[in-house]
Amino acid sequence: MKDERVVFCEPSELQKQIYRHILKQPDFVLLSQANAPCECGVNQKFFLEYQHLASLEERIEYQRRNKDSVITRRQCCHKTPTIPGEGIDPRAVLWRQHEEHSEDLVECMRCPYCISFNALHILYKCSSHVGLLQLEKMPEHYPVGSKARKEAHKALARAKVFLPPEILHQLPGGSYIRESSIMNDHFSLSGKMIVVDKLLKAIKLQQGRVLLFAESTQSLDLIENFIKSEGYDHLRMDGTTTTTRREELVQEFANSNTFLFLLSTKAMGLGLNLTQANFVIIWDVSWNPSSDAQAQDRAFRIGQKRDVKVFRLVSRGTIEELKYLRQVYKTQLTQETIVDPNDGDREKSARLFRGVAGDKDRKGELFGFANLFKFKVCEGCFKVVYYIDLDNTCLVSTPLS
Numbered sequence: 001m002k003d004e005r006v007v008f009c010e011p012s013e014l015q016k017q018i019y020r021h022i023l024k025q026p027d028f029v030l031l032s033q034a035n036a037p038c039e040c041g042v043n044q045k046f047f048l049e050y051q052h053l054a055s056l057e058e059r060i061e062y063q064r065r066n067k068d069s070v071i072t073r074r075q076c077c078h079k080t081p082t083i084p085g086e087g088i089d090p091r092a093v094l095w096r097q098h099e100e101h102s103e104d105l106v107e108c109m110r111c112p113y114c115i116s117f118n119a120l121h122i123l124y125k126c127s128s129h130v131g132l133l134q135l136e137k138m139p140e141h142y143p144v145g146s147k148a149r150k151e152a153h154k155a156l157a158r159a160k161v162f163l164p165p166e167i168l169h170q171l172p173g174g175s176y177i178r179e180s181s182i183m184n185d186h187f188s189l190s191g192k193m194i195v196v197d198k199l200l201k202a203i204k205l206q207q208g209r210v211l212l213f214a215e216s217t218q219s220l221d222l223i224e225n226f227i228k229s230e231g232y233d234h235l236r237m238d239g240t241t242t243t244t245r246r247e248e249l250v251q252e253f254a255n256s257n258t259f260l261f262l263l264s265t266k267a268m269g270l271g272l273n274l275t276q277a278n279f280v281i282i283w284d285v286s287w288n289p290s291s292d293a294q295a296q297d298r299a300f301r302i303g304q305k306r307d308v309k310v311f312r313l314v315s316r317g318t319i320e321e322l323k324y325l326r327q328v329y330k331t332q333l334t335q336e337t338i339v340d341p342n343d344g345d346r347e348k349s350a351r352l353f354r355g356v357a358g359d360k361d362r363k364g365e366l367f368g369f370a371n372l373f374k375f376k377v378c379e380g381c382f383k384v385v386y387y388i389d390l391d392n393t394c395l396v397s398t399p400l401s
Contacts, residue, residue, distance in 0.1 A: 002296065002308045006324065008316040011127065011191045014170055018133070019126050019318060019375050022162050026081035026092040027119055030112045032373035037063075038076035046070055079111040093161045094118045097154050120319060120372065122162060127318035128284050129190040129222050133162055134171060134178035136218075186226045192313045193226060196281065199311060200232065203279050204259065211274055213265045213295040214283040220262050223283065227260060238264035250274065265295050278306040283313055285320050289327040317376040 011019065022028060037043045046066055053059045063070075081092035088096060088105050094115045095101060100108035108114055125132035135155050142149035159176040170188065173179030186193040196212075203210055214220050217238045227234050235258055237249050253261050254276050261274060265286065280296050296310050314324045 002310060004296070004310040004312070006312045006314060007195055008314050008321070009191045009195050011315050011318065012130075012188050012194075014167065014188050015126060015130055015191060015315070016375075017167065018130060018163065019123070021164050022122060022126060023373055023375060025161060026089040027094040027115055028373050030078060030081045030092070030095070031116060031119055033078070034074040034112055035072050037070045038073045038078065040077045042071045042076055074112055080107050081112075091161050093157050094122070097157070122158070123319040123373070124284070126162075127315040127320045128192065128219060129186075131172055131178050131184070131189055131222050132216075132218055133159060134173070134176055135159060136178055138177055184222075184225060184229075186222070186229075190222075191315060192283065195311075195313060196223070196226070196283075197230070199279075199281060200230070200260070204232075208279045209258070209277040210260045210279045210281060211263060211277045211295075212260060212281045212283060213263050215265045215286060217264060219283060220264060224262060227262070232260050233258050234260040234262055236262040238262075239266065246272075253277075263295075265291055278308055280308065280310045281313065282310070285312065285314055285323045285327065287323055287326060289331050319372065321376070322372060 023032070037046055039047070046069070050059060050062060053062055081089045081095050083089050090096075095112070096105065098108075098115055098118070100114060122133070135152060137152065139149050139152035139156060142152055156176060163171070163176060168175055170185075171178075172184045172189070187197070200210065212223065214223060217240065220236065220238055224234070224236060235249050235253055237246055241249070249261075250272065252258070253274060261277065265282075265284075282295055296308070312324075314320045
């Protein structure tokens with residue numbers, strides 16, 4: 001039997017501070033307000049009536065009724081992150097580094113949506129582990145003229161914008177360069193690490209064995225630093241592992257009592273069989289639900305003689321939460337598609353979201369940049385308590401007294 005649980009992890013205070021700082025940067029403001037009515041004067045009639053509406057519901061309904069007559073910011077004055085009279089905002093590092101703008105800083109056909117993927121990736125890094133926003137090495141450590149050196153210069157420029165100077169002393173290495181050390185304070189850098197720590201300690205007491213999946217090798221590096229600091233015996237497989245070495249690692253895990261196997265989600269062979277493990281921890285959420293499902297199936301397949309427990313970690317209130325909800329949405333669509341309409345189940349299927357994929361008029365709570373670039377953590381209104389009982393693991397939110 002497979003028991004899958006989703007654990008919504010409270011971001012650390014440092015993560016919250018940096019996440020809010022990122023959302024205030026010009027690139028993110030440009031994207032989040034792209035479809036708002038432009039305030040330059042072209043929508044004067046719209047705003048004259050809008051400002052007299054008292055309630056939020058009235059304003060939302062008014063916007064829906066008048067959406068076709070409104071000129072949005074991206075259609076008018078805000079296709080680019082410009083400071084009036086000064087040109088492109090120097091803090092708009094994602095826009096400046098985009099390949100279609102980097103030479104002459106001229107807008108492209110898709111502005112401002114051309115930078116959306118890079119913007120989402122920055123938010124993902126912050127919601128996963130703050131150390132991902134740092135550089136591994138200074139640009140000077142790479143060969144002159146190499147692609148790696150150019151990418152390092154870009155990464156340094158991004159770090160200087162997205163990491164406020166006043167918090168640098170709290171980061172590994174105390175600068176924009178990440179120091180690979182097992183002594184880093186991972187609990188302040190990632191709320192997920194607190195949950196992983198509790199899970200691993202509880203699983204160890206039960207003499208279980210764990211597969212821990214992460215999408216990127218950088219995430220695995222940070223997790224491995226923490227694992228080493230705790231003294232857990234472990235193996236690792238990622239995209240750099242050769243085919244021959246992969247077979248050796250699988251055999252080593254099967255023929256030993258190694259507690260933990262770190263794996264990259266994207267570096268798995270279809271025949272990878274790790275049924276010796278009975279716990280699976282998925283560090284980050286993929287946009288594609290089948291990627292996470294395939295990761296779980298490394299342990300839950302033919303040959304498994306024990307119940308498998310799966311824990312999926314989601315940073316609450318961040319882009320990861322929306323990614324997980326998109327997974328739920330896609331899974332629901334799949335179930336509705338394959339259900340036989342004659343057995344009555346289609347009528348019983350409950351609609352979980354207001355959002356509809358591909359319908360610009362019904363974006364609901366799942367779609368649109370306004371939803372993607374929000375931080376939905378309510379400060380001071382509740383606390384998260386983790387009960388790590390592996391027979392009945394749950395996440396409880398309780399009001400603060």
